[in-house]
Amino acid sequence: MIIFIVAWCLSANICSYLQAYAPTNIAIAWLRTRRGINWAIPAALVVTPGCAWAADALVSILDRGGPPWLGFFAMLCVWNAFKFTLNALITPFRLAxxxxxxxxxxxxxRSQMERGQQPHSRDRSRRLRSGRVALASCRRTGT
Known part of the structure; x- marks a missing residue:
């Protein structure tokens, strides 16, 4: 039981570390933001063939008798190509x-403003996060 708990904690720490510091995970996280979502498909069109080419080159080196640890990097390239491809496939739905x-x-x-009601607090926090709607409400109230 203790081994299971230690393995679970170790894998959770490794996962959080990779989410914070691995370059492709940082890129995928940015491509899922509001500013980066428009760049997800072009990025996938560039990165996916590049990762596939790198994986193919590493596998050919392995076939010619290269060091076996290159297999890890070949699998990493395949995994990154898969991540970017999947992100590009999901992006149009997320954008819609x-x-x-x-x-x-x-x-x-707009309907709440026309009725003269004050927007709900949840809507107000959303308005403050999006600049345009917050400016519109400031112009309406005169602040």
């Missing part, structure tokens, strides 16, 4: 959901 959510929020805020 984001735009629909933004559109729904704008109509909700």
């Amino acid at each position: 959901v984001s735009r629909q959510r933004r559109r729904r929020l704008k109509t909700l805020l």
